[in-house]
Amino acid sequence: MKQYIFLIIWALVTRSAYAQWSPSQIDSFQRLLSVSKTDTNRVDLLLKLSQCYVLKPGEEAHDLDTALQLSQQANVLGRSLQYQTYKGEASYTSFLIWLEKGDAPRARKYAQQAISFFLQHNQWDKLGYVYMNQARLYTLEGDELPKKIYFYEKALGYFIQANDKVKQADMYKELSDLHQIQENYALALNELQSALTLFRTIGHTDLATVYDLLGFVSAKLGDYKEGLAFGLMAVRAAEANKDRSLTLCTIYNRVGLTYYGLGQFKQAKLYFQKSLAIALKHANNAYILHLVGNLSDLLVQQRKPWQALRFLQQKSRQYPPTTSESHLLVDFRFVTIYTELNQFKQAQVYCDRALGLLAKGGIGSLGRARIYQAVINFYIKSRQFEQARRYLALNESRCRLNGSIMALAKNHLQWFRLDSIQTHYFSAIQHYQRYKVLQDSLLNTTKSRQIAQLEIEFESEKKDQNLKLSQQNIQSLTRQSLLQQNQLQQAHTIRNGIIAGTIMLILLLGLSYNRYHLKQRSNKLLEAKQREINHQNESLQKAVHDQEHLLREREWMLREIHHRVKNNLQIITSLLHSQSTYLKDQAALAAIRESQNRVHAMALIHQKLYQSNRLSSIPMAEYINEIVEYLMGTFDLHASIKKQIDVAPVDLDVTLAVPLGLIINEAITNTLKYAFPVGRSGLINIELKRLDYQSYWLLISDDGIGLPTDLNPNRSRTLGMSLIRGLSKQLGGSSTSIRSMACRLA
Secondary structure, three states: OHHHHHHHHHHHHHHOOOOOOOHHHHHHHHHHHHHOOOOHHHHHHHHHHHHHHHHOOOOOHHHHHHHHHHHHHHHHHHHHOOOOOOHHHHHHHHHHHHHHHOOHHHHHHHHHHHHHHHHHOOOHHHHHHHHHHHHHHOOOOOOHHHHHHHHHHHHHHHHHHOOOHHHHHHHHHHHHHHHHHOOOHHHHHHHHHHHHHHHHHOOOOOOHHHHHHHHHHHHHOOOHHHHHHHHHHHHHHHHHOOOOOHHHHHHHHHHHHHHHHHOOHHHHHHHHHHHHHHHHHHOOHHHHHHHHHHHHHHHHHOOOHHHHHHHHHHHHHHOOOOOHHHHHHHHHHHHHHHHHOOOHHHHHHHHHHHHHHHHOOOOOOOOHHHHHHHHHHHHHHOOOHHHHHHHHHHHHHHHHHHOOHHHHHHHHHHHHHHHHHOOOHHHHHHHHHHHHHHHHHHHHHHHHHHHHHHHHHHHHHHHHHHHHHHHHHHHHHHHHHHHHHHHHHHHHHHHHHHHHOOOOOHHHHHHHHHHHHHHHHHHHHHHHHHHHHHHHHHHHHHHHHHHHHHHHHHHHHHHHHHHHHHHHHHHHHHHHHHHHOOOOOHHHHHHHHHHHHHHHHHHHHHHHHHHOOOOOEEEHHHHHHHHHHHHHHHHOOOOOEEEEEEEOOOEEEHHHHHHHHHHHHHHHHHHHHHHOOOOOOEEEEEEEEEOOOOOEEEEEEEOOOOOOOOOOHHHOOOHHHHHHHHHHHHOOOEEEEOOEEEEEEO
């Protein structure tokens, strides 16, 4: 009986031989060992108990010593019994022990012995575990990362042969993470899809890390909407499990990066701060510095480079970097900030340090494309063109090798900027064309997925509609059958009456027959009309469905148009910014900056349209607030100038919103330039109210120094006032100005 119980327990042990062990399981094996005989079962039990001490959570040095003693006892007993089968398991156990002890040469020796034995006996699942654990011998640094990938790929192949779907999914997930570190995002995405399919097949519910990687890789490929969808799924899954570990920190950070890519900076800042709170709780300097860097990038993107510099200096002193990777995280951010401030001497110091760290290798978990982009931008702006070309070529070869389409597109855009500055216009056009082709390929990939999803929804709706029509046809046939049954009953009654009174009612028989014949014709006519009605109903339903499909296509096309218009306007802004870098004339610089602000006011409208559910009207309260925020950020006057905005909840058509936005842009720009001399604080007030069904009142005022006494705004020939008067006339309104500006818009 004892032998039977032992065999049941041993079968369970064999199925989970490569999982982690708990203290209760160790106690169970020790009790079995105390009553076991000196036979081959005892050899197997010694090896399993040895593995328990190695694989238990949080093992210590004395646990590994105990595991080694048990393994040696198993080897001695196995040799004395001439037990051959135990040798593969014994080699694998020794491999795990020396792996945990950190003795790589011994670990590799025993791993090779285990592989030879398991190959000879076709034990595919055990081969998978040996290769999987061998990957732990290598780090993410330099040349070790490809070796780590090699062992995971070998493990995956053997788990496929063993039909172990759980470990297949785990290997796909591990490989996808390593490939995204290499910036091979297309391959990583395919592996993640395979992992997700397998996890769902086996009913695995803890999918937060898979969703997180899917969102992160999708965003890296430029598909920010897909990236955001998966990222938020990861957040929901992790929060549902009440996870407060560094895993949730990573998930929050990657969602923030996706919002950053979408240009939704408020949401990006919210998730970066959530992630930073967890990193601070765990006191993890590497995570803290990574998030500090992301927040400083956000400030630079919002045109607050001085604020970004102070923030990064303060946090890097408070949480000093301790590894080469964390040093690199800080240094390349300083390159970006000092370049933005045109302080090239300081930027050069950090640029040299960052490139020195990259030259040493050892930066495995940080994508190099962003670092190269910061370095190239510095070399272009500081007019070190040969160095810029060198790193552009280096970055291009890396992007092609890794399949990083988005990074390659940005690299061509930087080529375009460099060639434009050096007047190599033909080459500049070629690089810009390549940039647009790559951008379109990313867009087409995203749209193909969206179209496929729409087609699935369309087919589902079509099937539902066909089902409804089938049900209606069944009901119609049922009614027709009942009608025919009633008619047959009536005919039977008539026939019986005719038979009973044949002699007496011959004339009535003829009359009845005639009526019966007429009724048959009438029924046929009714059936024909019913079929025609059914056909018309089907045609009408199909027409309605086609109309809905056309409306969805029209909506999608309108969003796409607004998106492209916004992108083109942003390119114009970037070109103006690039041109301004090399101008010395302050008047020209001011003119270019004002032109950038005007273009931004128009681009913001198209951004609002394709990001919202409305395709023809703009919510003016939100739009006006964002214009004012942008202009105050441009002049860096948030500290001294306050704003007071009172805008009625009004949605205006694009044809009204564009000129109105330009009027506000010109008025606020004029106020920020002239109303508040250096050091003077003040308040800007903006009101937009509805007067009646077709008229609005716009008031822009400030408490600054006021207009010169000899200036008549209505006769001023400056570009700003000319624009305001012209745009007001275009809107069918009028403008007045007495230390303020008011417009009545028809």
